[in-house]
Amino acid sequence: MPRRRPTQLAQRIISRARLCGVTLAGIAPADALRQSPSHRQGEAADLPPEARSVLVLALAHPAAEPALDWWDQRPGHTPGNRALIRAAGELAAWMEAELHIPARDVPYGIDTGGVFLKDAAALAGLGVIGRNNLLVTPAFGPRVRLRALLLEADLPAAPPLDFHPCEGCPAPCRRACPRQAFGTGAYRRPPCRREMDANEANPYRIQDVSSLTYSIVCVKYCRACELACPVAAGR
Numbered sequence: 570m571p572r573r574r575p576t577q578l579a580q581r582i583i584s585r586a587r588l589c590g591v592t593l594a595g596i597a598p599a600d601a602l603r604q605s606p607s608h609r610q611g612e613a614a615d616l617p618p619e620a621r622s623v624l625v626l627a628l629a630h631p632a633a634e635p636a637l638d639w640w641d642q643r644p645g646h647t648p649g650n651r652a653l654i655r656a657a658g659e660l661a662a663w664m665e666a667e668l669h670i671p672a673r674d675v676p677y678g679i680d681t682g683g684v685f686l687k688d689a690a691a692l693a694g695l696g697v698i699g700r701n702n703l704l705v706t707p708a709f710g711p712r713v714r715l716r717a718l719l720l721e722a723d724l725p726a727a728p729p730l731d732f733h734p735c736e737g738c739p740a741p742c743r744r745a746c747p748r749q750a751f752g753t754g755a756y757r758r759p760p761c762r763r764e765m766d767a768n769e770a771n772p773y774r775i776q777d778v779s780s781l782t783y784s785i786v787c788v789k790y791c792r793a794c795e796l797a798c799p800v801a802a803g804r
């Protein structure tokens with residue numbers, strides 16, 4: 570294979586990610602993630618030393634397709650996350666075979682070796698952290714879900730994003746919260762967690778599209794702070 574400049578290589582990887590079905594992709598240096606606000610808190614395991622770059626994948630979860638987000642007991646848990654896992658697997662295989670870059674899909678949970686995906690996505694230039702405490706992207710607002718791959722290759726950092734959606738916004742995201750999780754200003758986890766517990770206590774039964782004979786039980790977790798954000802809400 571002829572040697573490519575890192576920028577060309579990064580563009581090629583991002584284009585391939587879109588072919589694998591993700592909506593957005595971006596690359597951040599692993600060292601920047603090691604130093605990010607959430608990773609500095611020390612709740613997560615250190616990134617493995619061989620990781621040099623982080624490829625972040627985002628899948629749009631528009632309000633018109635709520636089922637992408639419904640949580641069930643099957644592997645991957647939501648249709649959107651299963652699509653992201655599939656895309657990450659295909660990309661890792663392609664990178665190893667075509668580019669000879671070792672790539673590792675990162676688990677979702679922080680306690681199982683995952684990374685802080687919003688930090689990674691902000692550093693990869695996909696969006697900014699909004700006043701709803703979520704990644705807000707220019708093209709899909711906060712209505713995206715994330716996954717990451719660790720790459721053993723140095724790739725160029727994304728340029729800083731000139732995007733300031735919360736400036737001057739009256740923050741409908743914060744007023745929409747049914748538990749006043751933003752009552753003191755910053756996001757607080759305990760009230761939000763109480764809402765998630767209430768959602769789990771009220772599961773829904775839906776038809777399994779892959780088999781007309783079974784129905785599955787799923788949880789529709791609260792998305793009020795996400796759906797209330799006007800950024801790209803028409804998509």
Ligand code: B12
Pocket residue numbers: 605606607608610638677678679683684685686687688689691692698701702703704705711712713714715716756758761762765790791792794795
């Ligand atoms: C644990 C978890 C939860 C817990 C606790 C959430 C929390 N924030 O504490 C519970 C169950 C309550 C929860 C709720 C929700 N979650 Co959640 N959650 C996670 C998980 C697994 C880890 C997040 C975490 O622990 N963060 C650490 C805490 C301490 O930090 P934090 O509150 O996020 O705030 C940090 C950042 O904002 C960062 N930061 C702030 N400014 C800046 C600027 C820059 C430049 C950088 C780099 C960083 C940065 O610093 C802060 C302090 O560390 C991630 C997946 C993952 N592996 O990352 C999904 C994740 C964050 N959740 C997600 C979502 C969508 C939700 C919900 C809407 C529920 C739902 N329907 O899915 C709500 C939204 C709540 C909210 N407004 O924040 C998405 C976010 C997508 C997006 N657009 O941002 C993620 C990424 C999962 C996914 N499928 O993609 N979640």
Ligand code: SF4
Pocket residue numbers: 699700701705734735738739740741742743797798799800
């Ligand atoms: S509703 Fe406004 S303040 Fe809230 S995240 Fe969206 S742009 Fe920012």
Ligand code: SF4
Pocket residue numbers: 745746747748749750760761762764765791792793794795
């Ligand atoms: S997910 Fe629901 S409960 Fe949690 S902060 Fe957002 S609006 Fe509030």
